[in-house]
Amino acid sequence: MFKSISLLTSKSELTREKQKDYRNVVVIQIVIIILGLTLSQFLLEGTQTSAAKLVTTIFSSFGAIYAFLLWDMLRNFTRSALLVRTYLIILVGIVCTGVLVEFPYYTILEVPDRQIYLMIIHGLLFPIEVTVIAFAIRDIFSSEFLTPDKLWGSACIYLMIGISFGSLYDLICIINPGSMGPNLALGLPNYSECVRYSMCILGGLDPAQPDTTRLIRNISVIEAVWSNLFVVLIIGKLMGLPKPPKGNETAEA
Numbered sequence: 001m002f003k004s005i006s007l008l009t010s011k012s013e014l015t016r017e018k019q020k021d022y023r024n025v026v027v028i029q030i031v032i033i034i035l036g037l038t039l040s041q042f043l044l045e046g047t048q049t050s051a052a053k054l055v056t057t058i059f060s061s062f063g064a065i066y067a068f069l070l071w072d073m074l075r076n077f078t079r080s081a082l083l084v085r086t087y088l089i090i091l092v093g094i095v096c097t098g099v100l101v102e103f104p105y106y107t108i109l110e111v112p113d114r115q116i117y118l119m120i121i122h123g124l125l126f127p128i129e130v131t132v133i134a135f136a137i138r139d140i141f142s143s144e145f146l147t148p149d150k151l152w153g154s155a156c157i158y159l160m161i162g163i164s165f166g167s168l169y170d171l172i173c174i175i176n177p178g179s180m181g182p183n184l185a186l187g188l189p190n191y192s193e194c195v196r197y198s199m200c201i202l203g204g205l206d207p208a209q210p211d212t213t214r215l216i217r218n219i220s221v222i223e224a225v226w227s228n229l230f231v232v233l234i235i236g237k238l239m240g241l242p243k244p245p246k247g248n249e250t251a252e253a
Contacts, residue, residue, distance in 0.1 A: 019149035077135035
């Protein structure tokens with residue numbers, strides 16, 4: 001009896017922790033998307049202006065918070081200490097290197113080849129985003145009851161699809177500069193435009209980006225199909241889930 005109560009309490013605590021983590025990630029995702037959509041114009045006008053430097057500082061700060069929250073959320077999905085520690089080391093390395101190289105007000109660390117530097121950063125970040133999405137999807141679809149954490153998790157995954165595809169588009173642009181447009185500088189200006197493009201695809205809007213390469217256009221079709229398929233599957237899954245029994249409502253909420 002005491003063992004079952006302990007397991008129920010542990011499950012209840014894990015559910016609340018996942019709900020909190022999902023909610024925190026959704027909030028940061030919304031902030032990052034809004035910043036990318038509303039403030040990117042300052043970056044496109046030049047990265048050395050005072051406004052662009054302020055936008056870079058703000059965007060980088062929220063990006064660092066987002067990286068930490070992804071790692072914190074990953075801890076809810078796996079008991080592999082090696083995986084958790086490895087991803088923490090990678091994310092800390094990405095954040096610290098990004099701060100040193102991209103600090104807008106004066107140069108702290110110079111890199112001899114900016115293209116290689118950006119390729120390594122995004123090449124490490126994108127697999128982490130994909131891994132977290134995979135774990136989160138497994139968590140959502142393995143549920144027995146419709147609980148608030150599943151709703152927050154669905155929103156989190158949906159927005160993460162848009163951001164992660166934005167990272168993929170940016171990685172393509174780093175490997176093949178000009179893939180998103182000939183006048184976009186590599187780094188935050190190009191990344192913000194890639195996020196805008198991805199969110200347009202995700203929302204079913206015309207991205208109005210005629211200069212994209214065929215590869216990006218084809219991958220955007222995959223994003224559109226995948227995101228719509230996810231919405232269909234998640235609606236079918238959540239609508240078919242029963243509510244927790246009254247005796248377990250507190251434990252599952």
